[in-house]
Amino acid sequence: xxxxxxxxxxxxxxxxxxxxxxxxxxxxxxxxxxxVCGVGAQAAGTDAIxxxxxxxxxxxxxxxxxxxxxxxxxxxxxxxxxxCFVLGLRLLMxxxxxxxxxxxxxxxxxxxxxxxxxxxAFAAAIRRLNATHDPRQxxxxxxxxxxxxxxxxxxxxxxxxxxxxxxPASWSLDFAVPLCFVALVAPLLRSAPNVLxxxxxxxxxxxxxxxxxxxxxxxxxxxxxxxxTLAELFQERWKAR
Amino acid sequence: MEGAxxxxxxxxxxxxxxxxxxxxxxxxxxxxxxxPLLARALRFVPAAMLTALxxxxxxxxxxxxxxxxxxxxxxxxxxxxxxxxxxxLATLVAGMLALWILQALGR
Numbered sequence: 001x002x003x004x005x006x007x008x009x010x011x012x013x014x015x016x017x018x019x020x021x022x023x024x025x026x027x028x029x030x031x032x033x034x035x036v037c038g039v040g041a042q043a044a045g046t047d048a049i050x051x052x053x054x055x056x057x058x059x060x061x062x063x064x065x066x067x068x069x070x071x072x073x074x075x076x077x078x079x080x081x082x083x084c085f086v087l088g089l090r091l092l093m094x095x096x097x098x099x100x101x102x103x104x105x106x107x108x109x110x111x112x113x114x115x116x117x118x119x120x121a122f123a124a125a126i127r128r129l130n131a132t133h134d135p136r137q138x139x140x141x142x143x144x145x146x147x148x149x150x151x152x153x154x155x156x157x158x159x160x161x162x163x164x165x166x167x168p169a170s171w172s173l174d175f176a177v178p179l180c181f182v183a184l185v186a187p188l189l190r191s192a193p194n195v196l197x198x199x200x201x202x203x204x205x206x207x208x209x210x211x212x213x214x215x216x217x218x219x220x221x222x223x224x225x226x227x228x229t230l231a232e233l234f235q236e237r238w239k240a241r
Numbered sequence: 242m243e244g245a246x247x248x249x250x251x252x253x254x255x256x257x258x259x260x261x262x263x264x265x266x267x268x269x270x271x272x273x274x275x276x277p278l279l280a281r282a283l284r285f286v287p288a289a290m291l292t293a294l295x296x297x298x299x300x301x302x303x304x305x306x307x308x309x310x311x312x313x314x315x316x317x318x319x320x321x322x323x324x325x326x327x328x329x330l331a332t333l334v335a336g337m338l339a340l341w342i343l344q345a346l347g348r
Contacts, residue, residue: 050252080251
């Protein structure tokens with residue numbers, strides 16, 4: 001169990017502090033996204049505790065927004081959960097990349113760090129883990145990154161939730177939701193297979209718009225993933241010739 | 242299921258599955274490596290799923306395809322800024338400004 005002495009020892013770890021401090025610039029960039037997620041929860045008519053639950057339990061902006069959208073559209077729980085699961089599949093990739101670095105750590109460290117595994121924490125911590133030979137140092141750094149992100153995420157979500165109804169509808173602030181995702185997707189469009197995956201998903205989500213329960217989202221997502229994968233395989237065969 | 246109970250079921254189940262994905266290779270399958278084809282496919286999850294999420298919000302915010310909304314060109318402006326800067330803040334500022342200008346012009 002964590003004792004006060006251990007916590008104090010942990011807080012004194014230079015690696016934990018480094019992770020926390022080096023994550024702060026990325027946290028600044030997350031402020032608008034966190035606020036948009038909070039505003040989204042407020043606009044969906046959730047109470048403050050559910051908004052807090054979304055941010056703490058799901059702890060993934062894209063999944064929170066997607067879950068809220070489907071909930072507002074009246075999709076059944078199973079469809080919401082399945083669609084969010086497909087979106088969350090990228091976490092498997094992060095988990096697999098992290099696993100060898102964390103293999104020698106005690107299980108409670110593994111379970112704790114897994115909870116903090118997000119796009120941003122992964123990007124920051126994997127660099128450090130690749131660079132260090134001491135998994136404990138890497139784990140402390142990761143914990144520092146995760147703590148900075150978690151705190152930023154909870155506070156900005158709550159700020160957005162409570163500020164949401166102060167912003168007039170004429171500002172069209174709901175448009176900030178797709179813009180946050182555009183900020184994530186557009187930089188990926190530097191490789192042809194990613195472009196094709198996005199294009200197929202875009203066409204499919206409109207073409208299958210008539211499907212009930214917003215099933216078009218998951219169908220379009222899966223078709224895009226298949227298109228990107230096939231395109232990349234094809235590209236590699238072509239280059240190998 | 243209705244209202245608050247349904248929302249909490251979603252929060253708990255989505256959260257649990259997200260956590261299971263995060264924990265998967267770190268703890269449960271720690272002795273296995275990820276199958277190469279799966280690893281390849283997973284790299285396309287963000288581009289495909291997020292685009293599927295973006296497009297309806299931009300093209301038909303009210304739920305049906307109507308006359309071309311100023312959101313489409315505004316989103317394109319934002320996409321160009323995002324591609325170049327990789328900055329969420331710059332993307333948000335560019336996209337919102339473009340939308341506000343186009344809405345003002347359309348009035």
